[in-house]
Amino acid sequence: MNVYDGQRISSMLCGRGMTQTDKLGDADLIILNTCSVREKATNKVFSELGRIRDRKKPDSLFGIIGCVAKEAGSDAFRRIPELNFVLGPQSYHKLPQILDNPDAKLLNVDLSGLEKFDELAESVNAEPLAYIPIQEGCDHCCTYCIVPYTRGRELSRTFEDVVRDVHKAAANGATEICFLGQNVNGYKFSLADLIRETAKIDSIKRIRYTSSYPTEMTDDLIQLHGTEPKLLPFLNLPAQSGSPNVLKRMNRPYSLELYNEIIDKLRKVNPDIQISSDFIVGFPGETEEDFEMTCELARRIKYINSYSFKYSPRPHTAAALFTDQIPENIKKQRLVILDEILTQTNREFNESCVGRTMECLLEGPDKTGKHMIYRTPYMQQVIVEASPFAPEPPPGRAIKAPSAPPLEGGESSTGVSEPNNCAPDLRHDPPPSRGGADGAFIARPGGGSGASMTLQTIRITSANKCSLRGEFV
Ligand code: 5AD
Ligand code: SF4
Secondary structure, eight states: OHHHHHHHHHHHHHTTTEEEESOGGGOSEEEEEEOOSSHHHHHHHHHHHHHHHHHSOTTOEEEEEEHHHHHHTTHHHHHSTTOOEEEOTTTGGGTHHHHHOTTSOEEEOOOOTTHHHHHTTTOOOOOSEEEEEOEESOSOOOTTOOHHHHTOSOEEOOHHHHHHHHHHHHHTTOSEEEEEOTTGGGOTTOHHHHHHHHHTSTTOOEEEEEOOOGGGOOHHHHHHHHHOTTBOSEEEOOOBOSOHHHHHHTTOOOOHHHHHHHHHHHHHHOTTOEEEOEEEESOTTOOHHHHHHHHHHHHHHTOSSOEEEEOOOOTTOSGGGOSOOOOHHHHHHHHHHHHHHHHHHHHHHHHHTTTOEEEEEEEEEOTTSSEEEEEOTTOOEEEEEOOOOOOOOOSSEEEEOOOOOOOOTTEEESSOOOOOTTOOGGGSOOOOOOSSTTOOOOOSTTOOOTGGGSEEEEEEEEEOSSEEEEEEO
């Protein structure tokens, strides 16, 4: 969701004649888009803000948006008095106010519901992959999670509004639609119906959704994975733990039997489907036996592209008050062990893809500009040799879009960058820069226009633990 928010802000500001820059010293406006799902991320934000203050141009505006802004509120101005704005995850559409009134201090951390989607309606990006949020907030109240506090109660956008955005994205050249929500499959007006409606659009070739909650996987949605060819064979279904005791204390009231049953059903309707998960290790009271159950689940399901985190106590959450917190060194050890298992299953799946041909979606050039990055239907990154061109950005004022720091010690990923709704942006790399504000690029010599090149048939030629290499067929 944070990646989506970042894209929206960027297109909102580009619509006002600004352009993105990678150079902090050039920027007229600097926005730190933040997440507070884990503590380390929050602490980092304020040290990063201090660094920005010391290096930016004296007259440029800077501020913070997202969950850390919501959590800090006016205290952010006390910590960094030079800040110009502090806007919560549901108020960032108010950002232009600071451009109109640069001498003001702008503070808004209200949970104003779905208002931002109406205000941002015109800023649908021209990207091959369009993220479309369908709900905001979460009512699940997992005892470790700060999201219900920072993003508020769960609200679903209307079916009509979402379908209108899907059509807009399609008209702007999107090939893939990814529906977003903290509890996306709990969408009040039927995610399955939304997928069916989206699949009717010819130019949309791939559909997916993230992030799902196990008990919201309806039979209708499960069946759709077997009948709708545009629905990708990849699903993020966070288990968090393989221990019934830990799940109970996390306030995730589903049994492992139910979780396994859902995966069995999905694999029955579509034997090709791959599952990813999020895990938390070292949750308060987690015993060695509990942790072994998590490892056992990971080995059995053979997840791909999964994320594992050390439990991090968060303000406003019940688990932060549990008295049986696990020592840091044990959390670290468990993270390493689980990560080894997840890396192994990821590597095995990647290796099993060598020799296969797949329709892959263009993501953009890599940092060197010598390769293009595509995504398989299972969300693996494929690197292909190519010579992109980088169009000149249009003239205008510059915005700095700070990139997310890489993964750190408290978290591991066997996958590649991919926004996940409950998810902190700090655990993901941002999508690679396109080298142009309009997102135009070209792949293969002799190829056609950018839009026609977004889906390519690629043969996988080699694999390692986290990515693939391929060649055009
Ligand atoms: N500590 C560690 N990990 C957390 N997550 C959410 N809250 C916490 C926390 N307090 C993880 C969960 C969630 C992902 C986005 O972040 O695994 O699915
Ligand atoms: Fe909601 Fe996901 Fe947080 Fe649980 S972990 S409260 S489902 S956002």
